[in-house]
Amino acid sequence: PLIPAPPHPPGGSLPVTQQHGYCCCAGAQEFQLLQPQGAVSVSAGETFTLNCSVTGLTPVGPVKWFKGSGSGRQLVYEEKGSFPRVTRAVRGSETDFTIRISDTRSEDAGIYHCVKFKKGLKTDEEFRSGAGTTVSVGARPSAPSVSGPPSRAVPGPPVTFTCTSGGFSPRDITVTWLKNGAKLPDPQTQVLPELQSISYNMSSTVGVSLTRGDARSQLTCQIEHSTLPAPLRVTYNLSDALRVPPRPRVDTDPAAPVTLNKPVTFTCCAEGFYPKDANLTWLENGSETNLGKPSPLAENPDGTYTLQSSLEVNATEQRNQSMFTCRVVHDSQPPISASAMLRLSQPPADSALLGPLGRAGRGRLRAGTVTLATLCAQGR
Known part of the structure; x- marks a missing residue:
């Protein structure tokens, strides 16, 4: 704001700012870049908004958006160039640089900075940066699948079944196994990678002892995650893994x-x-x-x-x-x-005499090659 200049001081000259009859107030507002959001949470596939505004038009230079910091930061938006999923909230504004990012993906998670540049002799120089907005993306797990043993198994020893799913974030996930609706104990679930990541994969195994009556039984893998309104389920027919010998x-x-x-x-x-x-x-x-x-x-x-x-x-x-x-x-x-x-109920009459000679002897007897007397003489 401008105020009237004070009277001409005796014996002195006016400051340059007062030679035209007004001066700048001592509390004149400095340039500020405002990035008010500390954190934003969004589900995969949705649109999120990043707010940024400036309080003045000087220094002259563009405002850009980056994800990350340092030399490895990624340019997200500037006035020139093509950014298919990014749009200005207020097109043409010289003070509002809020952007919207659509079709959110797990790789969009990160820290975003709104940065003001000033014109330099050769290149634009960074002048002021916002504090940063942390964006977390909740990605829904992909449709799970269950695999059984490589070949059919007989009733008895436990058989291993594996449930897999991937592409979800954050890391928190709960897997429950059920056989015919009854919860199975001691599943082993692994979520990878173990370190911080923008996307995670899950593998869960359970041991099941098959029975002769499992031809009509079902195994269910149930996944619960913060991004899901209801658990994901996949069913496996145990008939695909069962062999019952006759x-x-x-x-x-x-x-x-x-x-x-x-x-x-x-x-x-x-x-x-x-x-x-x-x-x-x-x-x-x-x-x-x-x-x-x-x-x-x-x-x-x-x-x-x-x-x-x-x-x-x-x-x-x-x-x-x-x-x-x-x-x-x-x-x-x-x-x-x-x-x-x-077995015959009444053996032939001569079987007692033939004894160990058996059928061959009976055949020889009928053919005349051996006589009962000979058999008796031989002690048979």
Whole structure:
């Protein structure tokens, strides 16, 4: 503000500032750069505002925005140049240099300075800098994923499952594992990097002991984070990791011993296996025989499967004490077998005399190559 000049002092001359009838007030305001925000928090994808203003037009020179400080600082905005996500709040203003940054990303976190420059002989010189505004970006975790073991596992020993997610900030994150809605104990969660960063990744593992009834069970990885209105969840079907071997058994009808030359049916039942791909074959005394009569694949209430096949043979003398084996190949694993023996209820009349000679002796007897007297003479 200007005030009238005082009277001409006797015997002296007026100061230069008073020669035109006014002078500058002793308290005339100095240039100030105002950056009032100490900290700003924003969620990824949103727009945030950085406030900056100046109190005068001198010295002549531009106002720019930087992220960071020192020689490594990054130019965020100046009047010339292209900055696609940055705009002036008040276009054309000579005192208000507030900017808005849109589509916020995790890498936008940092300390921002509003800086006034003055024109120099060759280059602009930094004149005044704001105190700085710390911007923190809350980035939502990416959609989580769960991976299981590299190959199917049988019920019993614990199997490791891993849940991963990334690109979130700040570092605070909580991971919960559930099996069929029930919380699992002792998950191991790691957040990287361990030092301060603009973005973090998470990996969490849990051990689960599978059971025969887990073909319809589900495993859930649940992530809670300060930027999420509700937890993120991803579900893994334990059927993708489970292998339940079949339990084969062989029954006979009628039950042994059986009558000579009567039909007998062997039934193989491969029970409670998962997944459903299985193949069943019959063997007689170790050699493959016909495929029998398979029944349709049946699904059990717990999600496992049962496969059944029957084989009908005549109870001939030659088949007495023959071994009939049901062999099951499941999910490309080594075969699993179950067997039953065909036993005649009434052996042939000459079997007591033949004794250890067995079937071969009986055949020779019928062919005339050996006589009962000879057998007796030999003590047989």
